[in-house]
Amino acid sequence: MKVIESKGITKNYFRKQVLKELTFSIEENKITGLIGRNGAGKTTLLKIIAGFIRETSGKMNVFSETPFNSLNVSVNSIFVDDQMSFPPALQLGELLNEAARFYPNWDDQLARKLFNYFSFDAKGYHNRLSKGKTSTFNMIIGLASRCPLTIFDEPTTGMDEAVRKDFYRALLKDYIDYPRTIILSSHHLDEIEDLLEDVLLIHNGMILLHMPVSDLKEWAIGVKGASEDVLDFTKEREVLYKNSVGMNTLYVVVKNDFSEEALNKAHQLGLELTPVRSSDLFVYLTTETKGGIDDVFNNN
Amino acid sequence: MQIAEWIESEILNGHFHSDQKVYSQYQLAEMYTINPATAAKGLNLLVEENILYKKRGLGMFVTGEAREIILNKRKNQTLKHLVQELVLEARRLQISNDDLFAMLREKMAEEGGK
CATH class of the missing domain: 3.30.70 (Alpha-Beta Plaits)
Structure with a gap:
């Protein structure tokens, strides 16, 4: 079954075209990596899928309906990034309680165990967390909500090496026990490629490649x-x-x-x-000017 | 594919016998922190090569000929490849055949002496 079907999705911000006629689909219960350079259009695409913003033209279907203004998509999906906003008046422990009320598949035990493992204080506040801690807390919400469509947009921003490794392993273990459709956006392909089944590579708002990781390695x-x-x-x-x-x-x-x-x-x-390592290939495919950083320093 | 190679080695050094069940794609995924689909591809590769067989609903098992097939494969592919490399490198270094044979014999005597 296709969870996401995008047909000719285009998005303009003022005069700039950020997404250019994207057509692709994502199958149920696969982990897909959305890979692209800074400004490639990853976040815009993910926000259209999550129903946060509306496309300029084209047709997006998530669970066979338009995600924008859809309660069904809203309750069955979660969009995790470092900008997630939570009520500032609530303590972290209370935020977990509220998430438990909101998400039907919420696993409270998993949430509390991760919460303690990463040494969060139930009486702390979200807006006082460091960058890495914010990402870690949001990741816990993202995993414990067990949404049929789980979207992580650059989930590891600010996390240190150890936490990133823990996150990847936690994600994989929970996915094995509770398979679901997961999209993971990142510009660090080498770090996440082992976790992925498929890779969707976008560049300048267009799709460069969409294929299984194993094929990309031999491409x-x-x-x-x-x-x-x-x-x-x-x-x-x-x-x-x-x-x-x-x-x-x-x-x-x-x-x-x-x-x-x-x-x-x-x-x-x-x-x-x-x-060719897939992360190197990604850089080669998305390098704008032929040549490289060395040419910037080359005075001839 | 590393998963396939690893299972082959496990069979060669006797950790898995014929008709014994090997790890499932999920166990492998968990052990190596890799996507279960990737692990499944590794296992299916071995099924194609007759090293493993599937029992519906039960998992993957080692075939009776597994050891032999792996040994043959490694002889014909890995060893042949290494020999090719050896010969090519000897050419590049302009080493005569006799010298190369002598080196081989010397190394074999050394190993045999152990």
Whole structure:
């Protein structure tokens, strides 16, 4: 079953087009990573899915209905980010009580256990928490609510390394016990890729790739060796990344649609063929200006 | 795929016998903090290679030929690949065949002596 169906979703903010005709769907009970650079349109897309804002044109369906102004979508989904607002008059312990009243699948035991594990004070206040603690508290609400559609928008902002690891593991364990549709947005693909089943890669408001993580890992190939051999092997292909190493050595990344034979031949020529880490591929695919940061410092 | 390789190694060093049940995709997901779908892909790879078989509703089990298949595969793929690498590297370093054989023999004698 498709939980989310987006058809030609476009969103304009004043004169700027933030999302450009996005068409995709997300299946039930999968963990999908929404990956994109800063300003790619991740948050805007997620807010349209959650029904927080309305699209300019196109059709968004969540649980087969328009999410904007839908009570059904509202009660079955949660949008977690570091801007979640809670009543400032309530203490953290009271916030948990209220969340328990609001979300039908709420697991109070899980919430309280995580709350204690991360050493929160039930008498503390949300607006006095540090950045990392705010994210941690919001994450607890997001997990314990067990919504059929759970959206985490950059959930690890400000969390330290240990808490991030704990969060990923908690998310996975709870997902195994209570499968649900989860979207996780991040610009750190390497950190979350093991958790994901699918990756939705967006750039400048458009979809670059939408595929299983396992396919993404084999999507590109790195070729390294003597410059002329590398250029010959990769000619007529779109070069995603190119880097000269030393005098006559070249490293090039291209889409991997070579035949087994071609790869064997290349290997015998002495070319070094390596898989491309998905996080590196993400950077190559989304680099605006050809070249890199080195060129900024290059005065010639 | 690392999950598949790990299970193969577990079978090779005798932690799993034939007709014994291996870990489920959920157990593997939990052990390695990976998505259960990824773990399932690893298991299915082994089913395709006849190393594991499925029992409906019960899980995945080690086939009778599993050990043999893994051994053969590693011989034909991994070892062949290593030998190819060895030969290529020897060429690059302009080492003669005799010298390479001598090195191999020396290493084997060393290992055999243990």
